[in-house]
Amino acid sequence: MDFLSPSTWEEALAAKSAHPDAVPIMGGTDVMVELNFGRRRPPALLDLTRIPQLRDHGPDDGYLRLGAGVPYTTIIERLRDRSPALAQAARAVASPQIRNRGSVGGNLGGASPAGDAHPPLLAVDALVELASVRGVRRVAAREFYHGPRRTARRDDELISAVLLPEPAGPQSFSKIGTRNAMVIAVASFSLALDAQARTVGTGIGSAGPTPLRAIEAEKFLASEFDWDGAASPSPATVTRFGELVASAARPIDDVRGSAHYRRHALSVMARRAVSWAVTDYRKEIARCA
Template sequence: MVLPRSEMEFLQPESWAEALAVRAAYPEALPVAGGTDVMVELNFARRRPPALLDLGRVAGLADWGTEDGLLRLGAGVPYRRIVTELAGRAPGLAMAARTIGSAQIRNRGTVGGNLGSASPAGDALPPLLAAGALVELASVRGVRRVPVAGFCTGPKRSMLAPDELIAAVLLPPDAGPEQFAKVGTRNAMVIAVCSFALALRPVSRTVGTGIGSAAPTPVRAAAAEELLVAELPWADRAALPEPLVRRFGELVAAAASPIDDVRGTAAYRRHALGVLAGRAVRRAWAEHRRGGVRG
């Protein structure tokens, strides 16, 4: 018997059209952007794809701008640039990007890669959920935009079709006060034990949430969102009632379905989410009261 050799094909398109054509022709090729997830899996021999589809040279994939009134963030924009260039337009995502890995990882890692990995611990996903972002998926068949809320279908599973690539994420332009916080057991370079993102949109009087590392996929806390929509003193920007904060924390904790694992217990995750949620809404509301409405 002859085992397959350890070599693998390395496909390196230089344009988006070429990338989509290659993706269609080699659906078994594993797309790789910054490589901060994929290369670890290869090094640990957890994956041996027959080919890698490197998106690092695709022109335009690392651009961002405004499109259809939305903020369009190319899938290849590295976290470092999100931190330095988008803290005003996408504050929650920028806060999350700042917590990711080390400086080297933030130089390489991308939101597109985070979505592609579809890990429940993907740090960029809760703020995208909270912001109500769309994911733009492209193939030679065409382009579709799907809510990020439905994109992840299970741990490391997504609705990405075998011939599709993640092109961009699209964020609403009316970012209001946003918060993101994550708990890890050291102060840097740590996978989230749990994380929480909150977006207040005073213009539309809506609220978004995102919970990370506490369910099979990143999830929203819908009941907690409804509570704030209904009970935040939007009109007069009055001080936040403590019982509302407490109830919000409880509903966020209840929305999670965490497990015990090496990073933490389910009980801790639930507890910590309640604490993070309370802190997030206090901070966000304080920002709103200071007049932090962006249009």
């Protein structure tokens, strides 16, 4: 196995172009597990730890640009206000040691449907920035996930950043695990409301071959939500939203839980997320008034 260790971003892109089957590694929290368990024997590893700009973050034309290698810990500690749902997801990732190394770029690269970062990226309509020697392009997270561990990223491309729109309403992330920390999601759900556009975004994790959106649920809640006064939606509306989220999932039975339970848990998380959003929305109205 070759170990490619570029020291600049340009070298990294060139290396990826020359070795499209090289697996990028940064925190190693996913890749090393796969190597240790013998699940993967890539011909080369492409070490990105020496590229400082992958850890940069800052404003970018109305977005928060988050370098692909920004560790979860930084998102929790410094970017919570700018990315509330993603920060909640980051806090739910594994253990402090892993949060110090793991990054959203790694989650996107691995594209496991259980990755904690995916549902918030879907819910807030984030963009994924992909770079190669051919140039840079941005793909909506909602267009990024193509199949089980398959994405819009081309073989010669590296994930350089994600771009998160300015929060414009309440956001949340919840995840089910059978212990209270350090657990792979049995199912996860993210909700983001955009008060300006009066739209709802959702993201479902670990309940389908890819991270999923509940599009019917989004439309339903956007039309039912009281965008002016944040009156509590009727119990029937909340229940219906939960059902629509659950029905958007395509879960299976596996060692972590049953398909039936995953749908059930999604409906519960969705209902709770709505009630939290209403509370947060009212606070926001009160603050702006």
